Amino acid sequence: MTRSELLSLPASVDIVTAGRALGVGRTTAYALARSGEFPVAVIRAGKAYRVVTADLLRVLHITPENTNGVVVAPTTPSSEHVTQTA
Structure with missing residues (x-):
């Protein structure tokens, strides 16, 4: 998946889409999720x-x-909102 495809994903995705983003197939994604x-x-x-x-x-x-x-750097509960130039 391209960066722009990843950024356009909805708030949650199915395991097959997540697996594809990580470079693993459907069967492997389900096996990893089950385990x-x-x-x-x-x-x-x-x-x-x-x-x-x-x-x-x-x-x-x-x-x-x-x-x-x-x-825009992701924030964590213990950090402040930080921005960086690309």
Whole structure:
């Protein structure tokens, strides 16, 4: 997946899409999710597996940019909002 495709994903994605972003196939993605070894937190909703896109982007080290080329660093509860120029 390209950077722009990743940034245009909805708030959560299915396990196949998350696996594709990480470069693993469908079968491997499901096997990792079932074993608890998927590299991103997986949410189980009935029979479906979902991944929060923000967590996926964080694991891939992809940060959104605004139109001025300013990279907005992800915030954590213990850090302040920081911006960097690209």
